Amino acid sequence: MSQKLTIKSTISRKEKEKLKRRKTILKSALYLFSKKGFFKTKMEEIAKKASLSKGLLYFYFTSKEEILEEIVKEIYRGFMERIEKIKAKSISPAQKLEEFIKFEWNFYKRNKKFANLIFELYQEEGYFLKKGKVKTFREVHLREKEVLKNIIKEGIEKGIFKDYDPELASFIVSAIFHFVFMKSRGIKSHEEILELFLKGILKK
Amino acid sequence: MSQKLTIKSTISRKEKEKLKRRKTILKSALYLFSKKGFFKTKMEEIAKKASLSKGLLYFYFTSKEEILEEIVKEIYRGFMERIEKIKAKSISPAQKLEEFIKFEWNFYKRNKKFANLIFELYQEEGYFLKKGKVKTFREVHLREKEVLKNIIKEGIEKGIFKDYDPELASFIVSAIFHFVFMKSRGIKSHEEILELFLKGILKK
Amino acid sequence: MSQKLTIKSTISRKEKEKLKRRKTILKSALYLFSKKGFFKTKMEEIAKKASLSKGLLYFYFTSKEEILEEIVKEIYRGFMERIEKIKAKSISPAQKLEEFIKFEWNFYKRNKKFANLIFELYQEEGYFLKKGKVKTFREVHLREKEVLKNIIKEGIEKGIFKDYDPELASFIVSAIFHFVFMKSRGIKSHEEILELFLKGILKK
Amino acid sequence: MSQKLTIKSTISRKEKEKLKRRKTILKSALYLFSKKGFFKTKMEEIAKKASLSKGLLYFYFTSKEEILEEIVKEIYRGFMERIEKIKAKSISPAQKLEEFIKFEWNFYKRNKKFANLIFELYQEEGYFLKKGKVKTFREVHLREKEVLKNIIKEGIEKGIFKDYDPELASFIVSAIFHFVFMKSRGIKSHEEILELFLKGILKK
DNA sequence: GATGAATGAGACTTCATTCAT
DNA sequence: AATGAATGAAGTCTCATTCAT
Numbered sequence A, B, C, D: 001m002s003q004k005l006t007i008k009s010t011i012s013r014k015e016k017e018k019l020k021r022r023k024t025i026l027k028s029a030l031y032l033f034s035k036k037g038f039f040k041t042k043m044e045e046i047a048k049k050a051s052l053s054k055g056l057l058y059f060y061f062t063s064k065e066e067i068l069e070e071i072v073k074e075i076y077r078g079f080m081e082r083i084e085k086i087k088a089k090s091i092s093p094a095q096k097l098e099e100f101i102k103f104e105w106n107f108y109k110r111n112k113k114f115a116n117l118i119f120e121l122y123q124e125e126g127y128f129l130k131k132g133k134v135k136t137f138r139e140v141h142l143r144e145k146e147v148l149k150n151i152i153k154e155g156i157e158k159g160i161f162k163d164y165d166p167e168l169a170s171f172i173v174s175a176i177f178h179f180v181f182m183k184s185r186g187i188k189s190h191e192e193i194l195e196l197f198l199k200g201i202l203k204k
Numbered sequence E: 001g002a003t004g005a006a007t008g009a010g011a012c013t014t015c016a017t018t019c020a021t
Numbered sequence F: 001a002a003t004g005a006a007t008g009a010a011g012t013c014t015c016a017t018t019c020a021t
Helices: A002-036 A043-049 A054-060 A064-076 A079-088 A093-110 A112-121 A135-157 A166-183 A191-199 B002-036 B043-049 B054-060 B064-076 B079-088 B093-110 B112-121 B135-157 B166-183 B191-199 C002-036 C043-049 C054-060 C064-076 C079-088 C093-110 C112-121 C135-157 C166-183 C191-199 D002-036 D043-049 D054-060 D064-076 D079-088 D093-110 D112-121 D135-157 D166-183 D191-199
Strands: none
Touching (some): A002 A043, A002 A054, A043 A054, A093 A112, A093 A166, A112 B112, A135 A166, A166 B191, B002 B043, B002 B054, B002 B112, B043 B054, B064 B112, B093 B112, B093 B135, B093 B166, B112 B166, B135 B166, C064 C079, C093 C112, C093 C135, C166 C191, C166 D191, C191 D166, C191 D191, D002 D112, D043 D054, D064 D079, D135 D166, D166 D191
């Protein structure tokens, strides 16, 4: 029995090692994808950055594209739940919007490298090698926009927000986040963004 | 003399043909770049779409990358002058902003395919094959943001706009345009965007 | 009849023009072949240097390779006769050798560009595009060596030259000429070469 | 410890395999370059001759041109040292000349295929694709001629050789070697060449 | 005759993926 | 598990040659 445990813990350590390796690969790939783009990044480079051999990448992932997909999955882990939780809260739409924006702000701040990649992910189906891949992003992004749209819709219905097209409004929030994170370096907090979106730039 | 004219017009026709071909190539390339991305588009495909041989592409352009650069140049022809003209007008900053947004709206509406490409163009130096290429986009985009920032700064100084960071504000306008054009299909006019930006979404 | 003559002279002038063109092409090609080598020289470049269109080259010659062959033919025109004449003279082998060397010296001096090309021409069958082409060079060169060998053989038989292998001796003379002309710039006359070959470098 | 050694020897075997492959490639390339010339030889052919895939060539070398350069380097390995050693010996210039000629004779005899290539290597800068490449040949050849010139100069100064231009005399020796090796098949030894060069062909 | 636009075969090279060790 | 040598499909680009005008 003691042996069993030993074996078990050995396996467990092995498993841990494996998971750690996996993470190292994803991290290295993310770094390179965000810096040079998906197509310009070579498997060789990912391997080198992760300090392992090219061949081993194929033990952990079936293809370059799968690495990308797994990056997206990993990053979005828990993302949806958080979003849904905000949606479900019994607070005013304005407060929901604030929480939403705050959450996204922090999320993209934590995942700045990933934000760089997003532009490539936005490409149409067929942009990446095999169809149907990199679908997580599409799914998450769709749901993200959906929730945002609902918040705005709710605000309009409750007479808090003006009667803008929710599609447009949610689009604009999306746009701001992705764009700001990809390119801006100087913006320190999300509050100005929220304020601008809420009250506009015009004085009085 | 009449013969002279005939000759002249013959030459002219040939030149016209050539220019037309050139345009066909650029159009085909733009279509494919915007649909599949720059890297996934093959020279073979561009040739096929333009109904000519692969080799001929290299008669008109020196490389795939040059095709991209020429697309950008072609599209931005006259763009800067229009932007500068708006900047120079003696109207209020709010009106300038309106004209600016209106112009960009129409521009990107006219060049929807190009708007799709923009995400790739935003990539860092070194993303494309040879350094220093595809610089037109970078230049134009920089100036575009500069002008916008100036308009907003002017508005703030004249007490018309609130004291937001002009960098942030101009960034947001940029973001909205590029994003909206790339992905949105339903938005019919720019007026709502302008209004939202000016007055915010909050009622009262 | 006067008309006939006029026509004749018109044709004749045309013919002359054509021949002149032909020569211009060959000259341009020789210049480029000798400078950059046969393979690195493009038809486009030959056309440009000869101030005519690429297409027209194919009116005068059937292929790039034929241009090379014609260059060789043109240059070697009369060469064989001169060589044979020297061989047939009733003078001593030493004098023949002198005349031979003098002739070759002047020949390669006059055709320095061609001398540069010779290295490529020495390549085996199959080096150039279609087999059996550029044969003139091979033929002339073979005969040239043959004659030289005979002169030396004659000298040996008459007890004037030492009993060296005529093959070797003739080879050395060939070598010297082609090599000296290709690379040396400073040698002013052939007399030293002849002297060296006749008496050797050793004093006494 | 014995295991360590085994591992070591395993690594060593792999390294050896790799070096062997490298040599096979160079050998195949040399064979083809010397037979058909550099430009007419295709990477495909080199791969086929070496019984491996085209792609693998680029694992061992960065380009076709590098293969050529490496061939030259490989062949000239140790060549300079030998030449310098001859130069430094305290023997008479005539003896030095003899040793020099003997050495070169044996060298080019051992590397007959390479001797064929030399004619292409003699081409001007810019003949090969990228400038600055295939420089080893140029360097070695320059030094080779320099040493030979010095030997002859020394001979003249010591009153052993006649007062010929050392430039010319060294040129002739070079010429003979490269030429003789490239084309002659029948010459059995270098002694006749040396003798001819020393004493000339003229009897008495 | 003359032009130069057009073709297309084929070259070099890259790189994701596989596989023997 | 791990390596990195090996593969081969596919991409960009070149250029001799052809051909419509």
